[in-house]
Amino acid sequence: MIRYTFKRILLLIPILVGVSLFIFLAMDMAQGDYVDFLVNENTTPEQEAELRAKYGLDKPAIIRYFDYMGGMFRGDLGTSYLSGESVFDSFMHKIGNTTKLAIASTIVCVAISLPLGIYSAKHRGTIRDNISQFFAVLGLSIPNFWLGLMLIILFALKLGWLPSGGDEGFRSIILPALTVGTGHTAILMRTTRSSMLDTLNADYLRTARAKGLLESTVVNKHALKPAMIPILQVALSQFAACFGGASLTETVFSWPGVGKMIVDAVKQRDTPLVCGSLILKCTIISVIGLITDLLYVAVDPRVKTQYASSSHRKKKKTATEEEA
Amino acid sequence: MNQESLLEIEHLTVRFEVDGDVIRAVNDVSLSVSEGRTLGLVGESGAGKTTTALAALHLIQQPPGIIEEQSRIRVCGKDILNMNQRELSRTRGADISMIFQDPMTSLNPVFTVADQIAESIYAHVDCTKKEAYERALNMLEIVGIPRDRASEYPHQFSGGMKQRVVIAIALACNPKVLIADEPTTALDVTIQAQVIDLMKTLKQKYRTGMILITHDLGIVADICDDVAVMYAGRIIEQGTLREVFNHTLHPYTEGLFNSLPDIKNRKAKLIPIPGLMPDPSNLPEGCAFAPRCRYATEECRKTLPVLQPFEGTHQTACLAYSRPGEDFVLERNRAK
Ligand SMILES: Nc1ncnc2c1ncn2[C@@H]1O[C@H](COP(=O)(O)OP(=O)(O)OP(=O)(O)O)[C@@H](O)[C@H]1O
Ligand SMILES: [Mg+2]
Numbered sequence: 167m168i169r170y171t172f173k174r175i176l177l178l179i180p181i182l183v184g185v186s187l188f189i190f191l192a193m194d195m196a197q198g199d200y201v202d203f204l205v206n207e208n209t210t211p212e213q214e215a216e217l218r219a220k221y222g223l224d225k226p227a228i229i230r231y232f233d234y235m236g237g238m239f240r241g242d243l244g245t246s247y248l249s250g251e252s253v254f255d256s257f258m259h260k261i262g263n264t265t266k267l268a269i270a271s272t273i274v275c276v277a278i279s280l281p282l283g284i285y286s287a288k289h290r291g292t293i294r295d296n297i298s299q300f301f302a303v304l305g306l307s308i309p310n311f312w313l314g315l316m317l318i319i320l321f322a323l324k325l326g327w328l329p330s331g332g333d334e335g336f337r338s339i340i341l342p343a344l345t346v347g348t349g350h351t352a353i354l355m356r357t358t359r360s361s362m363l364d365t366l367n368a369d370y371l372r373t374a375r376a377k378g379l380l381e382s383t384v385v386n387k388h389a390l391k392p393a394m395i396p397i398l399q400v401a402l403s404q405f406a407a408c409f410g411g412a413s414l415t416e417t418v419f420s421w422p423g424v425g426k427m428i429v430d431a432v433k434q435r436d437t438p439l440v441c442g443s444l445i446l447k448c449t450i451i452s453v454i455g456l457i458t459d460l461l462y463v464a465v466d467p468r469v470k471t472q473y474a475s476s477s478h479r480k481k482k483k484t485a486t487e488e489e490a
Numbered sequence: 491m492n493q494e495s496l497l498e499i500e501h502l503t504v505r506f507e508v509d510g511d512v513i514r515a516v517n518d519v520s521l522s523v524s525e526g527r528t529l530g531l532v533g534e535s536g537a538g539k540t541t542t543a544l545a546a547l548h549l550i551q552q553p554p555g556i557i558e559e560q561s562r563i564r565v566c567g568k569d570i571l572n573m574n575q576r577e578l579s580r581t582r583g584a585d586i587s588m589i590f591q592d593p594m595t596s597l598n599p600v601f602t603v604a605d606q607i608a609e610s611i612y613a614h615v616d617c618t619k620k621e622a623y624e625r626a627l628n629m630l631e632i633v634g635i636p637r638d639r640a641s642e643y644p645h646q647f648s649g650g651m652k653q654r655v656v657i658a659i660a661l662a663c664n665p666k667v668l669i670a671d672e673p674t675t676a677l678d679v680t681i682q683a684q685v686i687d688l689m690k691t692l693k694q695k696y697r698t699g700m701i702l703i704t705h706d707l708g709i710v711a712d713i714c715d716d717v718a719v720m721y722a723g724r725i726i727e728q729g730t731l732r733e734v735f736n737h738t739l740h741p742y743t744e745g746l747f748n749s750l751p752d753i754k755n756r757k758a759k760l761i762p763i764p765g766l767m768p769d770p771s772n773l774p775e776g777c778a779f780a781p782r783c784r785y786a787t788e789e790c791r792k793t794l795p796v797l798q799p800f801e802g803t804h805q806t807a808c809l810a811y812s813r814p815g816e817d818f819v820l821e822r823n824r825a826k
Contacts, residue, residue: 369595376547376590377610377659378583381575392600467600467643 174456181452182445186238187231189441193432194227200247200435221247234441243445244438248431253442257424261446263333264423267346267416268408270339274347275354276401278305282351283358283397284385287366290359298355306352314345314418331420342419346412350404357400361393368392395465399458406454409447496699497523497546497565497586497667503558504541504550513771515541517723520797523667526697528689530710530731532746533720534767539703540591542720543669546701547582548573566666584614587665589673591703593653597644603655604630604640610662629658634684649676657685661692668692669701674709689713707750711735716803719743722767722778725797729804737823739806741783744822777809785810785818 201217218224222233237244243253279302286298321341322330329338365371366389374388375381413425420426424443431439504516516538523529531539544550546563548570563570565586573581590596597606607626612619627637633654644652653676660668670689674682690713692698702714710717710731717734719727719742727740738744745763765782768774774781780790787809795807810818 368598369590369592370598372544372549373590373596373606373656373659374598375549376582376588378579378581378613379609380579388598388601392598468645 171456171460174452174459178449178452182448183235185448186235186441186445189444190227190231190234190437193435193437193440196435198435199223200437203434230437234438238445243442246431246439247436248434248439253439254446256427256439257443257446260422260424260427261450263421264409264412264416264425267339267342267412267421267423268405270343271346271350271408271412272401272405274343275350275404278302278348279351279354280358280397283355284362284390286355286359287362288385290363299359302352302355305348305350308348310345310349311414311418313348314342314415317341317345318419331418333422338419338421342412342415342421345415345418346408350407354397354400354404358393358397361396362389365389365393395462398461398465402454402458402461406451406458409450409454494524495522495564496525497701498563499542499546500562502542502545502561502563504538504545504561505556505558506554507556508554511771514773515723515770516545517773519720519723519725521701521718521725521728523699523701525666525699526693527715528693528700528702528713530714530717531701531703531720532705532707532710532717534705536767536770537720538723538770539720540671541723543588543671543701543703546570546667546669547586547588548578549582549588579613583610583665584663585665586667586669587660587663589657589660589668589670591671591675593649593656593676596656597652599644602641602643603635603647607655607658607662610659614663626658626662629662630655632661633658633688634681650678650681653677654681654685657688661688664696665698667699667701669703671703672705673702674704674706686713707746719746722773723770724778724807725805726779726808727806728797729800729802733802733804737801737804738820739800739804739811740779740808741785741810741820742779744820745782747822777807785820 199218200221201214201223204217205214215224222230225233234244243257245252246256249256282298282302286295289295289298318330318341321328328340330341332338366385368389371384371388374384379388409424412421412423413429415421416423416425417429424447428440428443428447431443499522500520502516502519503514506513506515519538519542521529521531531542533539541550541555545557545561546565548563550557557571561571565581568577568581568585570578570581570586597603601609604623604626607629608619608622611617611625611629612622615622615625617625627640630640631637635651635654635658639647644655647655653673657670657673660670668689673689674685677685686709689700689702693700693713702710704710714731716730717728718725719734719740721742727734727738727743734743738747742763745761748761749763751760763782768778768781774791776789776791776793777783777786777795780786783790790809793809795809797805797807798812799805800811810816
């Protein structure tokens with residue numbers, strides 16, 4: 167298992183190299199660079215050239231890329247042009263907020279999809295099943311930014327119950343979390359539904375009923391727990407996706423997270439900040455993916471004993487030897 | 491109603507509707523089990539034994555199953571088919587419980603075996619979770635599984651051990667009625683003997699009423715007091731062990747005995763019953779056994795025989811006994 171983890175981490179390196187190369191080239195193709203934002207009609211061409219030299223922007227993108235990569239392998243993700251702060255520090259200042267939003271969105275998503283999926287599976291093939299599935303797909307079909315704006319109009323402007331943006335504690339996170347969370351319900355709900363359909367037909371549910379357990383215990387314990395592995399995996403991968411895809415929502419709600427920071431950095435052509443942040447984000451997403459895979463081992467006793475069996479057997483063997 | 495009757499099934503009729511097909515699995519079955527008595531339910535595969543047993547716990551999946559209206563099932567005097575959730579959960583496991591046929595799939599893969607037993611005890615006995623777990627460990631020992639394997643998961647157990655866990659779950663709360671659906675098929679001979687002994691103890695010590703579903707007529711002879719023979723969803727012969735075994739009435743029952751090796755007469759040839767049981771989705775108009783019966787007449791193919799009392803408690807559903815002017819005797823009984 168340790169070897170597997172190590173392999174997965176090594177696999178991350180080519181991905182990160184590819185991502186950063188892509189970003190450097192894309193940023194180079196975009197119109198204008200950081201210095202274009204600094205100059206005004208009073209700046210002389212000499213001053214402009216000086217500024218370019220200062221940020222290294224006089225060199226071609228591919229050279230800057232190799233410079234940057236050289237730094238990265240020494241653990242230096244560069245310095246933001248705009249703030250002069252190290253990219254790592256800037257990222258760390260914002261990642262807390264993004265994590266908060268990711269957790270809140272995942273909670274919203276699970277709180278909607280799990281009951282809906284179980285309900286749907288219990289009533290499979292009926293009109294109730296279809297209605298539940300309709301609502302889950304609705305969440306996927308509505309574009310996030312539109313839903314975000316609608317929520318702002320309704321709850322912030324019309325009703326005035328919740329703030330429309332910024333970070334003013336718990337109340338501020340509700341609308342963005344609803345926006346991101348509902349967007350993910352369709353997949354998690356369908357996963358819950360299909361894996362519950364498998365376990366709801368299992369023979370062991372009959373055994374559970376025959377014991378005299380209440381139907382709610384039968385469904386929520388005996389059917390749900392064996393169905394939990396695929397559900398957890400999808401929930402975690404959606405949690406990871408919250409780190410990747412929340413830029414739009416963070417911007418709509420001016421949520422001071424990494425996503426908004428990157429969007430702002432792109433606008434200002436702050437290449438080191440964009441590249442460094444994306445590299446860190448990719449790393450986080452990959453680590454969550456790795457945890458998801460390892461979780462299999464922790465949750466499923468069949469897999470768990472496979473990993474534990476060698477040490478277990480050794481213990482048993484010494485015990486019998488001692489007896490002899 | 492018989493005062494000591496623990497389980498009474500009357501006119502049980504169950505059909506399954508699958509993709510437009512109607513499978514008539516159980517047709518007008520009536521039987522009863524009283525305190526301290528064991529009923530052997532025999533019949534070939536697909537005869538409707540498991541379906542009858544599941545109905546007694548109101549465990550038939552609906553849909554596809556449909557229990558027809560005239561069916562009545564009383565467990566300890568209470569109508570189980572019309573119980574609400576709470577009453578059902580109080581009855582199942584405590585008044586009536588069942589050992590399931592397929593041990594490989596009857597246990598939940600993600601809970602330890604002891605937890606699965608303790609759960610049943612905790613649901614019915616007024617005790618703490620810890621006490622329930624302690625009692626579960628005792629149950630495991632009773633069925634011959636060492637305590638130190640209690641925290642293992644079903645996949646770590648062999649088929650026979652799983653079967654014993656299923657038995658432990660069913661017995662955990664000392665049910666008044668126990669239905670055992672082929673409880674010994676997955677077990678080797680020694681363990682099989684242990685399970686049979688266990689069932690005998692239950693019968694004597696706790697006066698448990700039991701239904702034992704099996705293909706093994708030897709086991710029936712060993713522990714059953716009464717026997718019911720099922721064919722294509724109907725009981726075609728019923729009576730005490732002695733009546734059915736020594737004074738067999740139905741040609742199908744005779745066929746069952748003939749297809750068994752006879753220990754006393756090893757040279758006797760085995761005579762299997764020719765043909766197959768009719769498909770329960772397409773039952774013939776008359777007697778379902780007629781196409782395979784060597785005594786069948788034209789009338790048998792047209793008229794459906796009903797279960798009729800013969801002598802004492804002995805009943806059979808065969809037209810041969812109601813033909814006027816004829817004293818029908820099965821070949822098996824003629825030889826004596
Ligand atoms: N859930 C179901 N859906 C459709 N048909 C079913 C279902 N359960 C049972 N049947 C049908 O009902 C009939 C009786 O089945 P049952 O399981 O009661 O037989 P059995 O006597 O227990 O056989 P065996 O000795 O093989 O266990 C069979 O034809 C079977 O195909
Ligand atoms: Mg069966």
